[in-house]
């Protein structure tokens with residue numbers, strides 16, 4: 001199939017057509033080494049295509065192209081850059097269904113509940129940032145009446161963006177759209193498990209943006225992501241992934257004295273008070289835990305503290321809601337819940353379920369495994385709700401990145417706030433109550449980058465998103481984050497005497 005940029009309906013053919021390419025300097029090219037690796041459909045275990053296996057040579061080509069392109073890109077008027085980014089958003093919106101199908105195929109995320117939604121948010125993020133070009137303002141400073149003193153916002157240069165597999169389109173958009181509008185050029189390194197849809201997005205953007213502004217590499221972390229962070233012409237790194245890799249990236253960035261933004265893991269608490277609207281809280285737990293994404297979210301509300309007066313009713317209702325969800329072929333419109341991403345992750349999640357049982361927890365397995373023989377090799381796993389589990393059991397403490405929620409019973413508000421804050425993480429937190437004082441108090445005391453009352457929204461354009469403690473450094477998705485992380489402020493003084 002030719003690599004046509006009109007919307008495609010067959011994700012299998014598209015995966016084949018995209019196989020074996022990076023996007024460097026406006027061209028789809030093979031890896032310098034000629035090597036590729038398999039991309040697997042987690043719902044069947046079948047190989048659906050190949051990704052180019054990038055190494056330091058590919059990084060060199062991509063970063064040089066980005067550095068070269070930046071000279072002209074940063075000189076375009078900011079609103080003109082924004083207009084081009086807006087055009088990317090408009091084009092990507094026309095591809096939402098196509099991108100949704102492709103991401104469902106390579107990640108196993110259900111099309112209706114997850115993948116198509118993500119493709120829509122991808123486009124929205126571009127549209128949001130595309131309108132912000134004229135907000136790249138500086139200040140005038142009352143320093144000395146004889147000296148005209150101003151600050152201007154300048155791009156940092158070439159940005160390296162390293163993304164994970166769970167919501168690769170959204171996370172990519174949060175990094176590259178503001179970076180480009182601010183006058184930077186970008187090299188994106190996709191995740192091993194989800195390279196093809198990211199490449200398709202780049203191919204579509206490449207019809208609009210000048211060559212080299214935007215480059216995309218696939219490959220393994222240490223072989224391709226490592227050289228990207230270490231490249232002398234990369235001026236800033238924005239990373240989303242695990243805490244362990246985040247530390248490696250931060251160390252490498254520290255060696256080069258370049259800024260780094262890190263969006264890492266989470267073990268987010270959700271507190272349900274006895275006066276909460278229980279049905280709303282139950283819906284909040286379903287969304288918060290991302291059951292439709294098999295819990296593969298860094299903000300998953302995986303520690304749920306429920307007041308003893310409503311605990312049993314809450315557990316029964318959540319269980320009934322998850323039981324009613326259909327697990328099946330991610331591409332089927334009837335499917336609510338798809339698969340786990342990879343065999344390694346599948347094993348890891350199962351290990352946590354076993355550890356929780358060993359620690360004395362009661363594991364309630366929900367929903368039903370699909371019966372279709374075509375899916376028998378698929379990485380389907382029944383979501384588990386743990387009750388009667390201690391706070392120190394591994395599934396209660398560690399990030400699982402799977403469909404495992406721990407529900408704890410509490411009586412005392414003060415104690416539950418303390419317990420919620422014991423985690424090494426601090427990404428998101430929610431409280432469910434009808435009492436304004438309790439709500440206000442909790443929003444002040446919960447240690448997290450994103451605290452919500454009586455709702456569980458996910459990342460939204462215009463709201464700063466990011467964690468505290470081990471959940472990361474810096475925020476993304478907002479105007480302030482664009483200014484703070486993708487520009488530097490230059491002070492200029494003109495002595496008029």
Ligand code: ADP
Pocket residue numbers: 162163164165189190191192219220221222224225226229240241242243245246248249
């Ligand atoms: P996960 O465990 O979810 O796969 P990782 O943090 O390992 O999370 O991966 C997130 C991203 O970081 C992926 O694109 C991966 O290839 C990349 N990565 C992994 N190791 C490194 C490394 N040493 N340097 C740079 N990037 C890396």
